[in-house]
Amino acid sequence: MAVIRISNLRLRAIIGANDWERDHKQDLIINVRIDFDAAKSGASDDLTDTVDYKNITKKIIAEVEDSSYQLLEKLATRLLDIVAAHEGVKAATVRVDKPHALRFADSVSVEVEKSKE
Numbered sequence: 001m002a003v004i005r006i007s008n009l010r011l012r013a014i015i016g017a018n019d020w021e022r023d024h025k026q027d028l029i030i031n032v033r034i035d036f037d038a039a040k041s042g043a044s045d046d047l048t049d050t051v052d053y054k055n056i057t058k059k060i061i062a063e064v065e066d067s068s069y070q071l072l073e074k075l076a077t078r079l080l081d082i083v084a085a086h087e088g089v090k091a092a093t094v095r096v097d098k099p100h101a102l103r104f105a106d107s108v109s110v111e112v113e114k115s116k117e
Helices: 039-044 053-066 072-084
Strands: 002-015 026-036 089-099 107-115
Touching: 002 053, 002 072, 026 053, 026 072, 053 072, 072 089, 072 107
Parallel strands: none
Antiparallel strands: 002 026, 026 089, 089 107
């Protein structure tokens, strides 16, 4: 088993339930862990034999930038579905951080995970 990590992907989205949160995009930080079998790609050095993290990242960016969810849980679950839909993904974890959501905290985050096995 191998792991691909997408670390600290910084995006902006409409997120939150308060009226003022619905008017302006806010910063989000996305972290993704993808578990996959790297045996074939490790031997072949061929992109078609591995998980295409660039393609996954493009889909994450499109979803976040076009989204308008109230809850971090909903956004994180939607992103997890996008990641897990790719062939070769055995398990995945997605964490969505919302910096400055609380006055005395650096961030609030929601983390969701899924295993296909």
